[in-house]
Amino acid sequence: MVGYLGRRIALLVPTLLGVSVLAFSLIHLVPGDPAQVMLGERANARAVAELRHEMGLDQPLPVQYWRFLSAALAGDLGRSIKTREKVSVEMTQRFPATFELAVAALLIAVGLGVPLGVLAARRRGGWVDAAVMTGSLVGVSLPIFWLGLLLLLWLSVGVGWFPLSGRIDPGLAVPSVTGFLLVDTLLAGRLDSLFDALRHLALPALALGTIPLSVISRITRSSVLEVLQLDYVRTAWAKGLSERVVLAKHVLKNALVPILTVIGLQFGYLLGGAIITETIFAWPGLGRWLLLSVQARDFRAVQGGVMLVALVFVVVNLVVDLLYAVIDPRIRLTGDEA
Amino acid sequence: MRRAHGWRWLLLAAGLAAAGCGGAASGKGGSRVSAEPVSGGTLMWGRGSDAVGLDPAHETDGESYKVCDNLYENLVGYDQKSTEVLPELATSWDISSDGKTYTFHLRAGVRFHDGTPFNAAAVVFSLDRQRNRTPAHEFHAVGGPYTYWSSMSMDDIIQDIRAADDSTVVFQLKRPNAPFVANLAMNFTAIVSPTAVRKYRDDYFKHPTGTGAFRFVEWVKDDRIVLERNPDYWGEKPYLDKVVFRAIPENTVRLLALQQGDIAGMEGISPLEARRIAKDTQLELHRIPGMNVAYLAMRMDKPPFDKLEVRQAMNYAVDKKSLVDGLYMGYGTPAVNPIPPSMWGYDAKIADYGYDAAKAKSLLAQAGVKPGTKFILNVMSAPRPYMPEPLKVAEAIQANLHTVGLEAEIRTMEWGSYLNYIQSLKHEACIIGWQGDNGDPDNFLYVLLDKESARIPAQNYSAYKSDELHKVLIDAQVTSDPGERAALYARAQEIVHRDAPWVPIAHMDLLAATRKNVHGLVLHPTSKLRLRRVWIEPAS
Numbered sequence: 001m002v003g004y005l006g007r008r009i010a011l012l013v014p015t016l017l018g019v020s021v022l023a024f025s026l027i028h029l030v031p032g033d034p035a036q037v038m039l040g041e042r043a044n045a046r047a048v049a050e051l052r053h054e055m056g057l058d059q060p061l062p063v064q065y066w067r068f069l070s071a072a073l074a075g076d077l078g079r080s081i082k083t084r085e086k087v088s089v090e091m092t093q094r095f096p097a098t099f100e101l102a103v104a105a106l107l108i109a110v111g112l113g114v115p116l117g118v119l120a121a122r123r124r125g126g127w128v129d130a131a132v133m134t135g136s137l138v139g140v141s142l143p144i145f146w147l148g149l150l151l152l153l154w155l156s157v158g159v160g161w162f163p164l165s166g167r168i169d170p171g172l173a174v175p176s177v178t179g180f181l182l183v184d185t186l187l188a189g190r191l192d193s194l195f196d197a198l199r200h201l202a203l204p205a206l207a208l209g210t211i212p213l214s215v216i217s218r219i220t221r222s223s224v225l226e227v228l229q230l231d232y233v234r235t236a237w238a239k240g241l242s243e244r245v246v247l248a249k250h251v252l253k254n255a256l257v258p259i260l261t262v263i264g265l266q267f268g269y270l271l272g273g274a275i276i277t278e279t280i281f282a283w284p285g286l287g288r289w290l291l292l293s294v295q296a297r298d299f300r301a302v303q304g305g306v307m308l309v310a311l312v313f314v315v316v317n318l319v320v321d322l323l324y325a326v327i328d329p330r331i332r333l334t335g336d337e338a
Numbered sequence: 339m340r341r342a343h344g345w346r347w348l349l350l351a352a353g354l355a356a357a358g359c360g361g362a363a364s365g366k367g368g369s370r371v372s373a374e375p376v377s378g379g380t381l382m383w384g385r386g387s388d389a390v391g392l393d394p395a396h397e398t399d400g401e402s403y404k405v406c407d408n409l410y411e412n413l414v415g416y417d418q419k420s421t422e423v424l425p426e427l428a429t430s431w432d433i434s435s436d437g438k439t440y441t442f443h444l445r446a447g448v449r450f451h452d453g454t455p456f457n458a459a460a461v462v463f464s465l466d467r468q469r470n471r472t473p474a475h476e477f478h479a480v481g482g483p484y485t486y487w488s489s490m491s492m493d494d495i496i497q498d499i500r501a502a503d504d505s506t507v508v509f510q511l512k513r514p515n516a517p518f519v520a521n522l523a524m525n526f527t528a529i530v531s532p533t534a535v536r537k538y539r540d541d542y543f544k545h546p547t548g549t550g551a552f553r554f555v556e557w558v559k560d561d562r563i564v565l566e567r568n569p570d571y572w573g574e575k576p577y578l579d580k581v582v583f584r585a586i587p588e589n590t591v592r593l594l595a596l597q598q599g600d601i602a603g604m605e606g607i608s609p610l611e612a613r614r615i616a617k618d619t620q621l622e623l624h625r626i627p628g629m630n631v632a633y634l635a636m637r638m639d640k641p642p643f644d645k646l647e648v649r650q651a652m653n654y655a656v657d658k659k660s661l662v663d664g665l666y667m668g669y670g671t672p673a674v675n676p677i678p679p680s681m682w683g684y685d686a687k688i689a690d691y692g693y694d695a696a697k698a699k700s701l702l703a704q705a706g707v708k709p710g711t712k713f714i715l716n717v718m719s720a721p722r723p724y725m726p727e728p729l730k731v732a733e734a735i736q737a738n739l740h741t742v743g744l745e746a747e748i749r750t751m752e753w754g755s756y757l758n759y760i761q762s763l764k765h766e767a768c769i770i771g772w773q774g775d776n777g778d779p780d781n782f783l784y785v786l787l788d789k790e791s792a793r794i795p796a797q798n799y800s801a802y803k804s805d806e807l808h809k810v811l812i813d814a815q816v817t818s819d820p821g822e823r824a825a826l827y828a829r830a831q832e833i834v835h836r837d838a839p840w841v842p843i844a845h846m847d848l849l850a851a852t853r854k855n856v857h858g859l860v861l862h863p864t865s866k867l868r869l870r871r872v873w874i875e876p877a878s
Contacts, residue, residue: 165600166562171380
């Protein structure tokens with residue numbers, strides 16, 4: 001186990017190195033000079049030259065990459081060329097917002113998706129199955145910007161249950177300690193702020209959670225169906241065990257490995273930031289920041305952001321792999337097998 | 339196809355829902371205006387994106403400036419409604435007879451938000467740090483390059499800045515330059531607290547410290563910037579306790595937030611939304627002529643546009659009025675000259691070419707241009723402050739040109755690539771525009787049409803190189819008498835009209851919206867957003 005973990009962590013190095021090369025080359029391949037983008041219509045020769053020099057753009061690409069990499073290895077991702085803020089600060093300001101939203105969306109997706117999937121499998125061919133499968137098809141196909149606006153019109157403007165945008169009412173804001181609003185409101189002992197933050201979180205989480213919810217319910221259904229046909233399940237039924245025990249203890253536990261894989265992948269995507277959801281709900285997260293950075297050709301921000309997303313993705317996958325061993329003792333994680 | 343329908347339905351639904359809310363509220367509130375301004379309250383101001391930074395010398399974007407407008411002041415400021423330059427932190431100034439020495443007398447008893455006294459040293463610090471000179475100012479390399487200083491060619495204007503005494507600053511110019519005083523009213527020449535810059539260095543942009551009517555409280559990136567009333571402000575104190583600038587990127591949601599009352603005012607309004615706001619009884623649409631121009635630039639050094647007749651034909655062929663009525667939905671003015679009619683120096687005597695397809699055809703025939711002649715018309719993909727829907731404008735022009743026998747192939751690019759392409763002068767013809775900086779005609783005519791601006795990266799996208807125009811524009815720079823300058827700019831507009839390097843298209847209106855209980859907002863042609871005189875009528 002320890003050997004496996006060590007090897008997986010060691011693998012992070014070439015992975016992130018590869019990602020850094022990719023991120024660096026892609027943002028530099030995209031046409032459009034960041035200096036020119038920043039100055040817009042009023043770019044004159046001297047202003048462009050000064051800005052390019054300041055950004056190090058007047059150096060050859062390999063030199064630029066080497067500068068970036070050596071600084072990054074020392075833990076310095078540089079300053080965003082657009083905002084002049086440290087890229088690490090830009091990220092730590094936005095990651096908590098993305099993390100809270102991703103976890104909330106995942107809770108909705110798993111909390112509803114797994115039971116619905118199991119139910120659909122158990123009632124295979126019935127109307128429940130049909131409803132869940134149709135619902136999940138619709139869920140995957142709905143454009144988020146449309147769903148998001150619909151939710152806003154209905155639950156915010158229409159019924160008035162939820163606020164329109166942002167993470168918290170500025171009047172109820174609490175001092176930022178961790179950046180995680182749900183934690184900060186608790187630390188400040190402000191239940192009214194916590195409640196307001198949860199109300200702000202609800203709609204974006206619901207909008208963002210629909211696609212993972214649909215994916216998870218579908219994979220749960222097919223995985224459970226497969227296990228239901230196995231002999232040991234027939235034996236469990238024959239022993240006269242209750243439906244609850246058969247499904248929860250015997251079926252779901254064995255069906256969980258593919259479900260967990262999908263959950264892990266979905267969580268990884270969610271943590272990368274959700275551009276459309278963040279835009280509609282004015283959610284100050286990573287996704288929109290990355291998008292704006294790409295548009296501004298802010299290569300330092302893009303490089304840092306892509307590295308962070310890659311790192312998060314790899315870590316989530318690692319955690320999922322470790323969880324396999326926990327839920328299925330047949331999977332042994334040894335250094336040799338990996 | 340389906341998507342488009344979904345959107346339209348949604349917009350309609352949004353409109354209906356909003357109308358419902360508005361109607362319900364208007365029964366109680368009404369739109370009475372209490373005569374006396376009331377102090378207190380928080381103004382929530384919505385916009386499409388967050389500020390980039392709050393060191394006025396480093397910023398280049400409007401959203402940053404709109405916050406800075408309330409935190410900082412300059413030696414001179416603009417009149418509330420026009421671009422006339424008035425005293426601000428300087429109470430008066432003298433100009434030497436040769437027009438090269440400007441002496442500013444500073445206001446006494448002013449302090450920065452951190453308590454630092456405002457004085458001549460602070461003025462010299464704020465501006466001197468931006469100059470490119472040897473030896474460089476100790477803060478010249480701090481916080482990135484001073485791009486606006488360079489883009490306004492300040493180093494070509496200023497020889498030296500020095501403090502004669504604690505309350506007097508003297509600017510020595512390299513050559514007489516009349517627009518120079520107007521530059522001192524722009525954001526990049528705002529006066530910052532030297533103490534705060536020394537303390538925060540590279541991070542000053544998030545600890546802004548000026549002398550303005552509001553002072554900085556907090557900034558949560560991509561979410562909100564909070565300012566509060568500066569109790570020690572030297573002038574008339576602001577009415578508002580607090581101002582919160584909120585970033586709400588999605589236009590539909592921002593308007594919903596205004597209709598719901600989550601925010602009390604907003605910017606970033608499309609013509610379509612402006613129409614809906616104008617109909618909403620709970621909202622007020624603010625509208626002034628914008629200090630901008632949208633135009634089609636033709637490369638005068640490339641066929642077929644190297645022939646004057648062809649450029650004139652282009653001007654006759656484009657139906658600007660329909661274009662402004664349709665695509666700007668009336669929130670704009672068809673352009674005749676490069677500068678907008680609201681700007682001083684505008685020559686109202688010049689008659690536009692006017693829409694005349696027959697005349698365009700005969701001019702093309704005269705120039706020997708065969709019907710069906712093709713050229714590539716470049717256009718940006720994203721809306722700009724002077725043009726809401728560039729692609730549709732290009733299509734309308736394409737249709738206009740088709741009727742006179744010119745075939746324009748539209749080519750569009752993403753904004754960054756587009757700028758690079760046209761500033762490298764790789765195009766034959768392009769649609770572009772300009773948002774004025776300082777309210778001086780020089781800022782349009784010299785920047786966009788002088789031969790010196792045709793060097794790559796060019797801002798003179800027609801590659802129009804007229805020695806005659808150059809002489810007039812330089813004369814207008816060195817003359818300080820406003821009457822003489824206006825006459826020179828009238829001459830410049832005549833030359834440009836005659837040579838027709840552009841098809842001037844439109845000047846777009848500047849738009850903002852507030853709820854009916856917000857009073858005292860006056861939009862400014864430079865897009866400055868000054869909230870000192872704004873007050874909120876409390877709900878009764």
